[in-house]
Amino acid sequence: MKAVGIVVEYNPFHNGHLYHVQQTRKKTNADCVIAVMSSSFTQRGEPAIVPKWERARMALAGGVDLVVELPYSFAVQTADRFAYGAVSILDALFCEQLCFGSEHGNIETFMKTAQRLVEKKEQHDEKVKQYMRKGISYAKAYALALYDMSHDTLDVSQPNNILGLHYVKAIIEQRSHMIPETIQRTVAHYHDTALPIHASIASATSIRRALQFDHDDVARYVPHTTYDTLQTYRKTYTTWHDWETYFPLLKYRLLTMEIDDIRQIAEVEEGIEHRLKKAIVHATSFHDFLSVVKTKRYTWTRLQRICTHILTNVTKKEMAKAHENKGATYVRLLAMNETGRAYLQAVKKQMTLPLVTNVKQMRHDAIYHIEKKATQAYVSILPEPLWTEALQREYKTPPLR
Amino acid sequence: MKAVGIVVEYNPFHNGHLYHVQQTRKKTNADCVIAVMSSSFTQRGEPAIVPKWERARMALAGGVDLVVELPYSFAVQTADRFAYGAVSILDALFCEQLCFGSEHGNIETFMKTAQRLVEKKEQHDEKVKQYMRKGISYAKAYALALYDMSHDTLDVSQPNNILGLHYVKAIIEQRSHMIPETIQRTVAHYHDTALPIHASIASATSIRRALQFDHDDVARYVPHTTYDTLQTYRKTYTTWHDWETYFPLLKYRLLTMEIDDIRQIAEVEEGIEHRLKKAIVHATSFHDFLSVVKTKRYTWTRLQRICTHILTNVTKKEMAKAHENKGATYVRLLAMNETGRAYLQAVKKQMTLPLVTNVKQMRHDAIYHIEKKATQAYVSILPEPLWTEALQREYKTPPLR
Numbered sequence: 001m002k003a004v005g006i007v008v009e010y011n012p013f014h015n016g017h018l019y020h021v022q023q024t025r026k027k028t029n030a031d032c033v034i035a036v037m038s039s040s041f042t043q044r045g046e047p048a049i050v051p052k053w054e055r056a057r058m059a060l061a062g063g064v065d066l067v068v069e070l071p072y073s074f075a076v077q078t079a080d081r082f083a084y085g086a087v088s089i090l091d092a093l094f095c096e097q098l099c100f101g102s103e104h105g106n107i108e109t110f111m112k113t114a115q116r117l118v119e120k121k122e123q124h125d126e127k128v129k130q131y132m133r134k135g136i137s138y139a140k141a142y143a144l145a146l147y148d149m150s151h152d153t154l155d156v157s158q159p160n161n162i163l164g165l166h167y168v169k170a171i172i173e174q175r176s177h178m179i180p181e182t183i184q185r186t187v188a189h190y191h192d193t194a195l196p197i198h199a200s201i202a203s204a205t206s207i208r209r210a211l212q213f214d215h216d217d218v219a220r221y222v223p224h225t226t227y228d229t230l231q232t233y234r235k236t237y238t239t240w241h242d243w244e245t246y247f248p249l250l251k252y253r254l255l256t257m258e259i260d261d262i263r264q265i266a267e268v269e270e271g272i273e274h275r276l277k278k279a280i281v282h283a284t285s286f287h288d289f290l291s292v293v294k295t296k297r298y299t300w301t302r303l304q305r306i307c308t309h310i311l312t313n314v315t316k317k318e319m320a321k322a323h324e325n326k327g328a329t330y331v332r333l334l335a336m337n338e339t340g341r342a343y344l345q346a347v348k349k350q351m352t353l354p355l356v357t358n359v360k361q362m363r364h365d366a367i368y369h370i371e372k373k374a375t376q377a378y379v380s381i382l383p384e385p386l387w388t389e390a391l392q393r394e395y396k397t398p399p400l401r
Numbered sequence: 402m403k404a405v406g407i408v409v410e411y412n413p414f415h416n417g418h419l420y421h422v423q424q425t426r427k428k429t430n431a432d433c434v435i436a437v438m439s440s441s442f443t444q445r446g447e448p449a450i451v452p453k454w455e456r457a458r459m460a461l462a463g464g465v466d467l468v469v470e471l472p473y474s475f476a477v478q479t480a481d482r483f484a485y486g487a488v489s490i491l492d493a494l495f496c497e498q499l500c501f502g503s504e505h506g507n508i509e510t511f512m513k514t515a516q517r518l519v520e521k522k523e524q525h526d527e528k529v530k531q532y533m534r535k536g537i538s539y540a541k542a543y544a545l546a547l548y549d550m551s552h553d554t555l556d557v558s559q560p561n562n563i564l565g566l567h568y569v570k571a572i573i574e575q576r577s578h579m580i581p582e583t584i585q586r587t588v589a590h591y592h593d594t595a596l597p598i599h600a601s602i603a604s605a606t607s608i609r610r611a612l613q614f615d616h617d618d619v620a621r622y623v624p625h626t627t628y629d630t631l632q633t634y635r636k637t638y639t640t641w642h643d644w645e646t647y648f649p650l651l652k653y654r655l656l657t658m659e660i661d662d663i664r665q666i667a668e669v670e671e672g673i674e675h676r677l678k679k680a681i682v683h684a685t686s687f688h689d690f691l692s693v694v695k696t697k698r699y700t701w702t703r704l705q706r707i708c709t710h711i712l713t714n715v716t717k718k719e720m721a722k723a724h725e726n727k728g729a730t731y732v733r734l735l736a737m738n739e740t741g742r743a744y745l746q747a748v749k750k751q752m753t754l755p756l757v758t759n760v761k762q763m764r765h766d767a768i769y770h771i772e773k774k775a776t777q778a779y780v781s782i783l784p785e786p787l788w789t790e791a792l793q794r795e796y797k798t799p800p801l802r
Contacts, residue, residue, distance in 0.1 A: 248781070249650070251781070251788075252650055252778070252781040253654075255781065256777055256778050284788075313659075380656065387652070
């Protein structure tokens with residue numbers, strides 16, 4: 001059996017994702033599509049709109065054969081660590097290929113650029129530092145430094161190009177046997193906020209907005225399983241998971257934290273703790289809060305990740321410990337269909353990382369330690385007794401089928 | 402002008418408190434009655450049902466001439482520290498007498514017992530330790546050790562007797578010139594939970610219960626200013642301040658805290674952090690939670706104080722710093738009438754502690770540092786924009802008149 005890996009967030013799973021899964025299978029001719037999916041929080045530092053179990057169910061219904069978890073310590077990170085973690089998991093599962101969507105659409109360019117980045121690492125790092133000293137953000141400095149090194153390169157200001165580049169780079173760095181492949185994205189830009197009128201593919205951002213403000217029906221843009229799962233979740237749990245809902249917890253937390261405590265939190269650097277502490281006193285919403293704290297250097301995404309780390313109380317020290325090994329230390333199974341199950345049967349004896357279905361066995365693992373805290377913060381907005389039940393779900397949910 | 406000091410919580414101010422103020426004035430013949438009042442949280446480790454400003458207004462209407470704050474670092478403490486802080490503040494205001502209500506009612510017994518405790522401190526301390534080693538609570542050990550030293554003594558299992566004893570002891574220890582005085586309490590036991598049918602005096606506990614469960618009218622048991630203030634508060638702020646309302650914040654906090662973090666919190670000792678961490682996962686209410694954690698050694702009151710310190714994030718280290726000076730480092734004015742104002746005019750030049758109306762000047766003070774955190778946690782249950790407004794109140798409210 002031949003497997004292809006994809007890296008996803010499915011926040012939520014929509015028609016564009018469906019197309020991507022279908023194209024991936026077609027392009028790679030794989031028997032088994034394996035998705036590694038961000039758990040409770042996403043790479044941009046947002047709570048996923050519904051829990052990983054609901055999102056894994058959507059993935060299965062959308063044609064994915066196997067869904068495994070991308071732990072918080074990789075998921076809520078800059079693109080390089082995000083990609084590194086995802087590649088380490090797909091590689092551990094013996095995927096032969098990794099297929100990602102990109103704005104660019106040509107894998108040769110990705111490979112050439114990634115190769116150059118690996119070879120000229122010091123030179124690129126130095127240029128990034130130079131740009132950052134001028135007060136601009138890491139992402140922008142990264143792109144500028146890359147452009148300086150070679151003008152005929154990838155446009156890494158495009159979100160899926162930069163992620164793709166990091167997947168390919170991680171494959172090279174980890175000496176993985178996976179062959180990278182890309183599918184060109186045609187419609188629905190990543191950051192679009194409005195639903196398109198004449199199409200059935202919309203960005204996840206615009207779908208989440210429509211859900212949050214309850215003013216549009218999203219049925220047209222998502223498979224019916226997604227639609228049903230979202231409706232049922234909302235009805236049962238009474239809320240979506242979005243930053244505004246978590247804002248009271250974040251505000252309470254920031255108000256009672258000492259400056260020194262904030263400084264211990266992952267990704268907090270260069271005095272941002274003072275800006276956070278000062279702004280929170282007057283902020284009545286998450287959006288207001290970030291608008292006040294934002295600068296050229298601190299992008300919205302980076303600030304959202306910092307806020308996520310404050311909410312989950314994940315420290316620099318814990319994060320460093322989780323990254324001692326660089327890659328993943330286990331593979332956690334969230335969902336599988338018959339094909340996925342058969343594939344696992346075939347490969348699990350050769351796997352060098354433990355395949356985990358009962359997380360209790362992982363309680364001494366640094367990556368899982370962070371994952372657990374993230375889950376506990378994630379469910380903290382639910383009303384009782386749903387909150388307490390949701391806490392149990394983390395431990396008691398068997399892989400979905 | 403002659404002043405008498407009283408130590409109060411007014412949670413909320415009721416007819417029994419009114420009677421106490423009147424009797425205090427009568428018995429001591431004082432011109433000015435000064436109340437030192439717990440700020441946002443009480444000695445038993447509960448959030449005060451309404452903020453200090455509302456409770457100070459009730460006190461003025463009830464005949465108190467001057468209301469000053471008993472800071473959190475003294476208020477949310479065992480009886481000895483509570484009394485020590487209160488006495489240091491009343492002494493700084495040159496009260497000639499201190500008058501407390503007690504079950505016993507005879508000041509001679511208090512003075513004799515306190516004197517013996519001061520003289521035989523080591524002996525008593527040693528006996529307390531012996532009893533505690535048997536696994537019983539500090540309060541019970543304290544009472545047993547006292548009984549061992551002299552059988553003809555005060556019944557310190559009565560809550561107002563033990564507080565009174567500590568006031569008198571603190572007066573002796575601080576070499577204060579204040580003369581202690583006591584008024585016998587006749588009706589309404591401290592811990593009564595039901596409102597009495599044929600009386601107009603009820604315990605504060607029973608009044609709070611009636612308010613929280615909305616099933617009884619409390620008008621009969623409180624002065625009309627209390628009644629109006631409570632009604633207005635509830636209407637404006639949509640909630641009372643009680644533990645069940647804070648429970649989601651406490652639960653979120655405990656879930657995302659590390660065992661080591663909990664160990665840093667004030668009053669956390671002897672492994673209780675493990676019990677707390679374990680029990681919180683399954684607890685759907687504050688009452689359930691404490692019922693599971695409670696043991697013979699850890700009394701309900703002590704656990705409530707620990708939970709308060711977790712909620713406010715007050716550490717052992719911060720608490721130790723606040724107590725370096727033993728007594729108060731400032732006197733914060735909450736409310737005064739004409740008599741109170743005239744009294745302050747007469748004494749303020751002789752005062753050795755700063756008289757504070759603008760707390761911004763106290764921002765480097767260790768006691769105020771804790772007070773500020775407590776206020777920030779206290780307002781964290783309010784809906785926006787009331788929450789943000791309430792945060793400002795801490796800094797902007799001038800002393801009430």
